[in-house]
Amino acid sequence: MSDLLGALSQSASGMQAQAARLRHVSENMANVDTPGYRRKLVSFREMADGSGVEPGPVRLDRNALARIYAPGHPLADDTGHYDGSNVDLMIEVADAREAQRSYEANLKLFDQARRMTQSLFDLLRK
Template identity: 65%
Template sequence: MSTLLQALGLSASGMNAQATRLRHVSENIANADTPGYRRKTVSFDADMRAATPGTVKVGDVSLDRSDLNEIYDPGNPLAGADGTYQGSNVDILIEIADAREAQRSYEANLKVFDQARQMSQGLIELLRR
């Protein structure tokens, strides 16, 4: 029974990590047109100090240090003397790909969680007989 509980903990930590990742992806998409905005990225680490070894914990959120896009718009109040200003470094295609990857990983963890739940319910039913 303890192995089933460990599987539930592992998949729950994976779902939590992917939900956090998806939240940051949605923030990036929402701020894609915000001047000076830098894309946020999330790292994942194995939590070796947890009760269930191998669970996933969300690491630090870091900012993407790639160059900001230069946008030519002389009518914009942020534009300098050359008519350009710095936009964001968010690429919508990358964010959509990250969102799909996070969604699929979340769904895989959800299937593991559901399978472990069904197995534990089956075990409880067998023990009741």
Template identity: 60%
Template structure:
């Protein structure tokens, strides 16, 4: 049964990582119009526990280094004497693509988790006979 628990451990790491990625993407989307907001990017880390089994976990959070967008709006409270202020560097199309990719990866990990659970259940049924 060790192989089943290893498979469940690997898929649960993938589920946790993709859920964290979706959370970061949703924060970026929520702050698309926040002045001075820098896009967050989640890195994944590969860890090895007691066994030689590799597991993916959410890693370090980085802020995007792309320049902030200059927005012209003289009526904005943060505008300087030229009527400009620094907006965010979040690109909504990139965030939507990242959200879609994270969602599909989450679903793939969920299917693997379910397949492993079904196989272990079938094995227990066979052993009971």
């Protein structure tokens, strides 16, 4: 029984972690045109008690910011350039799909463990 409850807990933590990842991906996509914005990266780590995963600290992508030439822009320097963001929409779309599929896999595992637990309870009632 504890194995089934552990599976429920682990899959729920996986769904929460992927939801956090998807939130950061959507923030990155929303700020693709924000000058000076650095892409947020989230990693996962095992929970201290080993019962699942959790999002680790959010890190900023240290890749170079895009240099944009727009002499009339208020942030432009003497050469007419300003720092854009380092968000690549193709990477963000791929990350969003990966997070969505991982979330769905955890959801299927959660549902399967829930059904198995319900079947066990039904057997014990008889």
